[in-house]
Amino acid sequence: MHLRQNFSQTLLGNGQLFHSAGSLLMGLVFLVLLLTTSAIPAIAQQDVDEEEARRVYEELDRRLGSVVYETATLNMRIVDNRGRVRERNLDLWSFSEGEERRSLVRFNAPADVRGTGLLTINDGTNEIQRLFLPSLNRIQSISGAQRGDRFMGSDFTFEDLGNQDPDAFEFSTLTHDREANRMTVRGDRTTPASYAWAEFEIDTERYILLKATYFDENGNAIRELTADNITEVREDIWRANQLTMRDLRAERYTVLEWTSRTIDEPINRNVFTERYLQRN
Numbered sequence: 001m002h003l004r005q006n007f008s009q010t011l012l013g014n015g016q017l018f019h020s021a022g023s024l025l026m027g028l029v030f031l032v033l034l035l036t037t038s039a040i041p042a043i044a045q046q047d048v049d050e051e052e053a054r055r056v057y058e059e060l061d062r063r064l065g066s067v068v069y070e071t072a073t074l075n076m077r078i079v080d081n082r083g084r085v086r087e088r089n090l091d092l093w094s095f096s097e098g099e100e101r102r103s104l105v106r107f108n109a110p111a112d113v114r115g116t117g118l119l120t121i122n123d124g125t126n127e128i129q130r131l132f133l134p135s136l137n138r139i140q141s142i143s144g145a146q147r148g149d150r151f152m153g154s155d156f157t158f159e160d161l162g163n164q165d166p167d168a169f170e171f172s173t174l175t176h177d178r179e180a181n182r183m184t185v186r187g188d189r190t191t192p193a194s195y196a197w198a199e200f201e202i203d204t205e206r207y208i209l210l211k212a213t214y215f216d217e218n219g220n221a222i223r224e225l226t227a228d229n230i231t232e233v234r235e236d237i238w239r240a241n242q243l244t245m246r247d248l249r250a251e252r253y254t255v256l257e258w259t260s261r262t263i264d265e266p267i268n269r270n271v272f273t274e275r276y277l278q279r280n
Contacts, residue, residue, distance in 0.1 A: 053171035053185040056202055061166050063207045063237055065096040072261040078154050081251040086153070088113060093271050099124025101163050102272040113152060119277045122163040129158055132277045139274055148194025155223070155245040155254035159194055174199060181205035195222060206230070206238040221248050233263055 076088040088110065094103040099122075106117040115134035120127065129142035147159040169187035176183045181204045188197040195214040203210055212225040227240035239261065246253040270276055 049173040050171055052176075053173040053183070054166065056183055056204055056207075057169070057171055057185055057187065057200065058166045060202055060207050060209060061164065065101060066237060067234065067263050068095065068097055069265055069267050070094045070261065070263050071265065071267065073259050075255075075257045075259060076154060077255040077257070079253055079255075088152070093267055095267060095269070095272060103161070104271055104277065105161065106277075107152070116152065117277045118151070118158070118161060119272065119274065120162055121272065127162050129162065130274055130277060131158075132274075137278075139277065144192060155247045155252060156256070157194060160225075160245070168193070182210075203238075206232075206236075208238045208240065223247055233261065 070093070072092045074090050074092060076090060078086040078088070089108045091106050091108060092103065095101070101120075101122045103120045104117060107113040107115065115132070117132045119130045119132075121129075129147070131140045131142055132138075133140060142158050147162070148157050150156070151158050151161060168189060168191045170190055172186045172188075174184040174186050183202050183204050185200045185202060186197060187200060189195065196217040197215050199213045199215075200209060201211040202208070208227065208230060209225075210227055213221050214223040214225075216222050224246045226244045226246075227242070228244070229241035230238055231241060233239045239258075241258045241261075243256045244253055245256075
């Protein structure tokens with residue numbers, strides 16, 4: 001009798017054990033399914049955010065390149081960390097068609113930089129930059145290692161004056177205020193640059209860059225660009241008439257201000273040659 005009772009108790013105890021193990025197993029299965037199904041929408045949303053960020057930046061780039069010809073005169077003001085100011089004046093010619101983009105910057109004043117020019121040519125695959133220095137009467141090629149250097153002592157770099165190719169970034173959306181038509185996009189560099197990544201604040205109604213903050217590989221903000229005095233130069237094409245680049249580490253800044261701008265007037269292609277670059 002005792003043996004039979006003990007055996008029954010053992011069976012009962014094992015049954016409870018089996019029931020508990022089964023409940024635990026079902027709980028684990030449910031948790032795994034929950035985590036898996038929760039992760040799928042998150043991954044899908046991440047893909048959507050990346051696609052949207054890229055689409056917005058590419059539209060920004062498309063509208064920037066939609067003006068085939070542009071001629072402008074600008075004032076440059078360089079302010080150091082002690083408040084000392086250097087003033088410069090320059091002319092700008094630019095051409096954009098398809099993947100081809102060309103630009104020429106030439107300084108008019110002051111006398112010590114008059115005639116200095118920068119020619120940038122991008123065929124959609126490669127970009128070259130040539131700097132003409134009248135004092136040396138020679139053309140200097142800007143190498144990849146020099147693209148992060150200051151352009152003529154300003155807080156803009158040679159890199160800033162080149163093409164900001166969307167394919168040079170991996171994008172993600174940081175914020176998107178649809179009511180205010182504002183999106184902040186993070187662009188991680190996939191090609192060598194003077195910064196590791198940048199945050200671009202974009203007006204998604206006019207598709208113009210309002211602000212860009214550049215970060216080093218440690219996540220430190222190193223430079224900041226802001227755009228002001230934005231006007232419509234053609235239907236749905238907007239341009240900033242003032243750009244300010246701040247060097248956050250050196251505590252100095254440079255302002256570029258457009259004093260005149262002409263668009264859609266053809267420019268002789270000879271302007272975008274080394275021969276014209278050397279012309280005073």
